[in-house]
Amino acid sequence: xxxxxxxxxxxxxxxxxxxxxxxxxxxxxxxxxxxxxxxxxxxxxxxxxxxxxxxxxxxxxxxxxxxxxxxxxxxxxxxxxxxxxxxxxxxxxxxxxxxxxxxxxxxxxxxxxxxxxxxxxxxxxxxxxxxxxxxxxxxxxxxxxxxxxxxxxxxxxxxxxxxxxxxxxxxxxxxxxxxxxxxxxxxxxxxxxxxxxxxxxxxxxxxxxxxxxxxxxxxxxxxxxxxxxxxxxxxxxxxxxxxxxxxxxxxxxxxxxxxxxxxxxxxxxxxxxxxxxxxxxxxxxxxxxxxxxxxxxxxxxxxxxxxxxxxxxxxxxxxxxxxxxxxxxxxxxxxxxxxxxxxxxxxxxxxxxxxxxxxxxxxxxxxxxxxxxxxxxxxxx
Numbered sequence: 001x002x003x004x005x006x007x008x009x010x011x012x013x014x015x016x017x018x019x020x021x022x023x024x025x026x027x028x029x030x031x032x033x034x035x036x037x038x039x040x041x042x043x044x045x046x047x048x049x050x051x052x053x054x055x056x057x058x059x060x061x062x063x064x065x066x067x068x069x070x071x072x073x074x075x076x077x078x079x080x081x082x083x084x085x086x087x088x089x090x091x092x093x094x095x096x097x098x099x100x101x102x103x104x105x106x107x108x109x110x111x112x113x114x115x116x117x118x119x120x121x122x123x124x125x126x127x128x129x130x131x132x133x134x135x136x137x138x139x140x141x142x143x144x145x146x147x148x149x150x151x152x153x154x155x156x157x158x159x160x161x162x163x164x165x166x167x168x169x170x171x172x173x174x175x176x177x178x179x180x181x182x183x184x185x186x187x188x189x190x191x192x193x194x195x196x197x198x199x200x201x202x203x204x205x206x207x208x209x210x211x212x213x214x215x216x217x218x219x220x221x222x223x224x225x226x227x228x229x230x231x232x233x234x235x236x237x238x239x240x241x242x243x244x245x246x247x248x249x250x251x252x253x254x255x256x257x258x259x260x261x262x263x264x265x266x267x268x269x270x271x272x273x274x275x276x277x278x279x280x281x282x283x284x285x286x287x288x289x290x291x292x293x294x295x296x297x298x299x300x301x302x303x304x305x306x307x308x309x310x311x312x313x314x315x316x317x318x319x320x321x322x323x324x325x326x327x328x329x330x331x332x333x334x335x336x337x338x339x340x341x342x343x344x345x346x347x348x349x350x351x352x353x354x355x356x357x358x359x360x361x362x363x364x365x366x367x368x369x370x371x372x373x374x375x376x377x378x379x380x381x
Contacts, residue, residue, distance in 0.1 A: 001023045001024065001025055001026075001031060001037075001039030001040035002024050002025055002026050002028075002040045002041070002375055003023070003024045003040050003041050003042075003043055003357075003372075003375070003377075004021050004022070004023050004024075004037055004038055004039050004040055004041070004042045004043065005021060005022045005024065005043050005045065005050060005359065005361075005372075006019075006020075006021045006022075006042065006043070006044045006045060007020075007044075007045040007046065007047075007048050007049060007050040007361060008046065008047045008048070008049070009049040009050065010022065010033070010049075010050045010351060011049060011050065011051045011052065011327075011328060011331055011351065012033070012350065012351055012352070013332070013336055013350045013351075013352065014328075015328075016328060017033070019035070020033065020034065020035050020036075021033075021034060021035070021036060021037050021038075022050065022351065022357075022359065023037050023039050023040070024040070024357040024359075024372070024375045025375070026375075027375070028356060028357050028374035028375025028376065029354065029355070029356060029357060029375065030351060030352060030353050030354065030355055030356070030357050030359075031353065032353060033351065033352075033353060043370075043377075043380075045361045045369070045370060047363075048361040048362060048363060048369055048370065049361065049362050049363075049364070050351065050359060050360075050361050051086075051331055051335070051351070051359070051360050051361070051362060052331070052335040052336065052348075052349060052350045052351050052358060052359065052360070053086065053087065053088025053089065053120075053335065053348070053358035053359060053360050053371070053372075053373065054085070054086045054087045054088065054312045054313065054316070054334045054335055054360065055087065055088070055089045055090065055123075055334065055335055055338040055339055055342075055348070055349060056082060056087045056089075056090040056091070056270060056271055056273075056312050056334075056338075057090070057091045057123070057126065057165070057242075057268065057270060057338045057341065057342055058091065058093050058126060058128070058213070058214070058242055058270035058271070058272050059078075059082070059090050059091065059092070059093055059270070059271050059272065059273050060092075060093050060094075060095060060272065060273060060274045060275070060286060060287075060307050061074070061078055061273065061274050061275040061277065062078055062081040062082065062273050062274075062275060062276075062277035062278050063077060063078070063080075063081040063275070063277065063278045063279065064077075064275055064276075064279060064284075065077045065078050065081070065275055066274065066275045066285065066286070066287065067092040067093055067094055067095075067105055067109070068094060068095060068097060068101065068105050068287040068288070069105075069108075070101070070104040070105040070107070070108040071108055072108060072111050072112050072115060074108075075092055075108060075109060075112040075117060075122065076112065076117045076118055076119070078090075078092065078119075079112075079117035079118060079119030079120045079121075079122065080117075080118055080119035080120075081119070081277070081278060082119055082120040082312075083119040083120050083371050083373075083378050083379055084278070084311075084368060084379070085311035085312050085313045085314070085368060086312065086313045086360040086362065086366075086368040086371060087120045087312050088120050088121060088348070088358035088359075088360070088371065088372075088373045089120055089121045089122075089123050089339075089344075089348060089358065090120050090121075090122065090123065091122075091123045091124060091125065091126040091164060091165065091342075092105075092109050092112075092122060092125060092126070093125075093126045093127075093128050093272075094106070094125065094126070094127050094128060094129065094287075095128060095129055095139070095140055095141075095286060095287035095288075095289075096128075096129030096130040096132065096137070096140035096141055096144045096145055096287070097129075097130070097141070097144050097287050097288055098144055099130075099146075099152070099156065101288075102127070102130070102156070103156065103159060103160055105125075106125045106127070106156075106160040106162075106163065107160060109122060109124070109125045109162070110125075110160065110161060110162050113162065119373075119378065120373065121358075121373060121374070123164055123342060123344065124162050124163065124164030124165075125160070125162065125163050125164060125165075126164060126165040126166075126167070126190075127163060127165070127166050127167060128140075128167045128190075128192075128193070128213065129144075129145065129167060129193070130144050130145050130146040131145075131146060131147075131148050131153075131167070131168050131169065131172060131175075131178075132145055132167060132168075132169045132192070132193035132194065133145075133169040133171065133172065133193055133194050133195045135195050136169075136192075136193045136194055136195055136218040136219060136220075137193060137218070138193060138217065138218040138304055138305065138306075139286050139289055139291070139300050139304050139305065139306035139307065140193065140287075140289075141287070141288055141289055144288075147172065147173065147174075148168070148172050148173060148174040148175055148178055149174075150174065150177070150178060150181075153178065157187075163187055164187070164188060164342060165187065165188040165189070165190055165211070165342065166182055166187050166188070166189055166190070167189075167190045167191070167192060167193065167213060168189060168190075168191060168204075168209075169191065169192070169193055169194035169195070169196065170191050170194060170196045170200050170201060170203065170204035170207075170209065171194060171195055171196045171197070171200050175204070176203060176204065176207045177207075179204055179207040179208050179209050180207040180208050182208070183207065183208025183209070183210075184208070188210050188211065188341070188342055188343070189204075189208055189209040189210060189211070190209070190210070190211040190212070190213050190242075191204050191209045191211070191212055191213065191229065192212060192213025192214060192218060192219055192229070192242075193213065193218045193219070194218070194219050194220070194229055195220055196219070196220060196228070196229045196232075197220065197226070197228065197229075198226065198227040198228055198229070198231050198232050198235075201228075201229045201231075201232035201233075201236075202232055202236065205232070205236055205238065205239055209239075210239070210240055210341065211239070211240040211241070211242060211268070211341055212229065212232070212233040212239055212240065212241045212242065213242055214242050214243065214244050214249065214270065214272055215230060215233050215241040215242060215243045215250070215258055216230060216243070216249070216250045216254060216258070217244065217249050217250070217305070222234065233258070233262075234257075234258060234261040234262065235261075237262070237263050237266065238266070239266065240266050240267070240268055240337070240340075240341040241258060241262055241266060241267055241268065242268050242269075242270045243255060243258060243259075243267060243268070243269060243270070244269075244270060244271065244272050244308055244310065244315070245269055245310075245315040245318045245319050245322075245323065246271075246308050246310040246314070246315065246318065247318060247322065248297055248305070248308065249272075249305060249308065252318070252322035252323050253323075255319065255322075255323040256323045256324045256325075259319075259323060259324070259325060259333075260324075264329055264332070265332070265336070265337055265340060266337070267333050267337060268333060268334075268337045268338045268341055269312060269315045269316060269319060269330075269333045269334040269337075269338075270312075270315075270338075271308055271310045271311065271312050271315060272307045272308050272310070273307060273308055273309060273310055273311070274286045274291065274298055274306060274307035274308070274309070276291070276293045276298055276309050277308075277309045277310070277311065278309070278311075279293075279309075281293045281294050281295065281296065284298070286298070286300075286306045286307055289306065291306040291307075293309065296309045297309075312334050313362065313366040313367075313368055314366065315334060316330045316331055316333070316334050316366055317330075317365060317366040319333060332350075335349050335350060336349040336350045337349075356373075356374050356375070357372055357374065357375040358372065358373055358374065359371075359372045360372070368381075369381045
């Protein structure tokens, strides 16, 4: 064995073990979870809590870097930044931009995956735009929002390859056919930035859509006779729902309502973090848009929320501190649930024998003290 990790608490998928240990082999795989084992180098983390590495499936940047910088250096720096908040895997996320700019950004993500990065692992690109609704554009530049053009989209996919997830507003002309075709090819479809009716949202799900982007934000709301996209996210058990738990995008009570409406394995915490994450207030950009950050809240100069400066570890803390979930439930929303949503839970997302040793250790306030990725120690404070 390579390492034995010990701690007072170990968080598994459905239970907490006390005063146990995790054996990690030379391949970076969890080999054994047992009350006591001393194989390899023993790392005793004392009263800290051993947890699965967090997975952020919707993040634009951080620490002064943006996915739309379209460079290996920026993506590597974002991967290192994500480690500090306990993230061991993430989806670099694009914003609406010109097609050449989008292609350049995706190719940079492909390059980073081929070379490897020094921090959190890259799952693959998530394209948030340009095939969204301008009426719910949020911080996406309206000039670059596009109608659906299958020929254009398939040329994009062929040229870039490796696209993991694609955002589509289901009410756009040609959306249902595209959702069905892309889903059949293994691309995870997310719906959002959308004026979709409840019925359109359900049809999108029936066509293959799996995830609703940042529930409550940039979508049709729940009304008594018009449930909208938000109503579909709540009512359709099979749909995953992202949510940004920074107490800014969504009130904690609204978070609690969504989580009570959804099965426990269908809510996914995301950060939607932009380049100002981890930095002081000031002026930044999100893709091509100027953004002003005041009191850690990112907005366009027109006043629209422009992503967040949230860390995923803070989102987990907010969820159990303010929204009525226990620690294990909140943790799963940032580890196992996103892994299931992107169909990578066979390899990661929980502490389980046979999975990659993507493991973190935290104190009770979710401060990150230790991070291991694929069995390699990245942070040990």
